[in-house]
Amino acid sequence: MKRWIAIVLVVGTLGGIIYYNKVLHPAPGATPGGGGKGGSEKGGKGGPGGGGPASVNAFVVVRKNLQEDIVSGGSLLAAEQVDIYPEISARITQLNIHEGQPVKKGDLLVKLFDADLRAQLLKLQAQSENARRTEERNKQLLARGGISQQEYDIATTNLSSSLADIELVKANLQRTEIHAPFSGIIGLRNVSVGAVVSPNTLIARLQQTSSLKLDFSIPEKYASAVHNGSTISFLIDGSNQPSHAVVYAIEPGIEEQTRNLRIRARVNNTSSRFRPGTFARVTLTIQNEQSLVVPTQAVIPQTRTNQVIMVKNGKAVFKDVKTGLRTAGLIQVLSGLSVGDTIATTGLLFLKPDAPVKVGKVVSLTENGPKVAAN
Structure with missing residues (x-):
């Protein structure tokens, strides 16, 4: 019984406090009972909770006109590059490689031992001369009926075989010489004169650096904004001066793994300012x-x-x-x-x-x- 009396007293006290605050002494600007259209400073006319506009x-x-700059990482590559390997196993007898120096197209870079091939060529040339004389005699005999057609055909075959053997030896002799396929700068050599090399031996690297290629990629959504002739700018480490390149080749398809489009631009490097393999921060400006x-x-x-x-x-x-x-x-x-x-x-x-x-x-x-x- 006492507990119920205590509960009634608590409820009555709370009800009196609420009635006093809401009815007898309402908040400024509010009507008793919480009605009315007047808003507070936070919810007045024009505010988030007000009724006005x-x-x-x-x-x-x-x-x-808008323009957007796309920044991408790229690499500078030599316009032409080749690793020099011998085609046969032999000893180096002549090495015309001056490291870091320019060479011209067609210059002899490496000469391999070829005395055995030259001797074999002389032998085959003598045999082919004898086969030619035999073929000429048999041709005259065939015209007079002195030999059969079969005997003449054998002489002709021997002559053709000798000439073919000569061409084979000449081809092998060409493999003993390595000429520069294009003009460029020769790199560091890995062999010396007298070394025995094989087709797996890297002799040196030849690069053409008067102009460089700049390879980079952009997201596929910008593919339609780039075309041959577009100008790009790029920066390399250690330089705050931007340089420029011109796009000359675009990959026809999008890379499936990255969904990027590969682009290649040409960089003028007649001053030898850039080196192949350098990282470049490419900025492509898309004009709209x-x-x-x-x-x-x-x-x-x-x-x-x-x-x-x-x-x-x-x-x-x-x-x-x-x-x-x-x-x-x-x-x-x-x-x-x-x-x-x-x-x-x-x-x-x-x-x-x-x-x-x-x-x-x-x-x-x-x-x-x-x-x-x-x-």
Whole structure:
């Protein structure tokens, strides 16, 4: 019984306190019972919780040329490069390789031992001369009926075989000489005169460095913006001065693993400023024709699309838009808007479809991006 009395007293006390605060002494600006339309400072007219139109900054859609810089890592490569290997196993008798020095196309770089092949060539030449004389005699005898056609055919075959053996030895003699396939700079040699080399022995490397190739990749969505003749800039470590290259080849397909497009540009290196193998930070500037733009903060990302809030006839209208290039302050609009449309840039979280909207300030477009116009 005592416990029920205590519970009744507690409930009565709490009820009295609530009645005193809500009815006898209500909060300033509120009617007894919590009714009325007057809002507090936080929820008054024009605020997030008020009934009046929300005040927002707006931007009038215009056309502007946009450009986007794509940064990618690339590598400088020699225009032409070849590793020099011998074709046969033999001893080096002559080595005309001066490390780090230029060579011209056709210069003799390496000469291998060939005395045995030259002796074999002399032998075959003597045999072929004898076979030729035999063929001529048999030809005369055949004309007079002194021999059969079969005997003459044997003499002709012997002559042809001797001539073929001579050509084979000459081909082997050519393998004892290594000539520069193009003009370039010879690298460090790995052998000396007198060394016995095999087809697996790397003698040196020849590179053509008067012009270099710059290989890099870009995401597939920018593939249509790059073409032969496009100019790119790049930086190498240890240099703050950007250099330029011209695109001359584009891979026809996209790499399946990275979804990137491989591009190759040509770099003028007549001053020998760059070295093959150098890492380069490539910047590709993508220019776009005049297109509709809106401030970055005006676009609301959605799951499958993007939206902007257009102010039309004093009300908020939500519009789906398709976007393109993006810079620090602007986004390209491909569809969904027209020139002159007014777009809200502030208060986006508090606006609802068809809600009343009042434009407070208009955002103007400057060279550095959108800027609120001065009152």
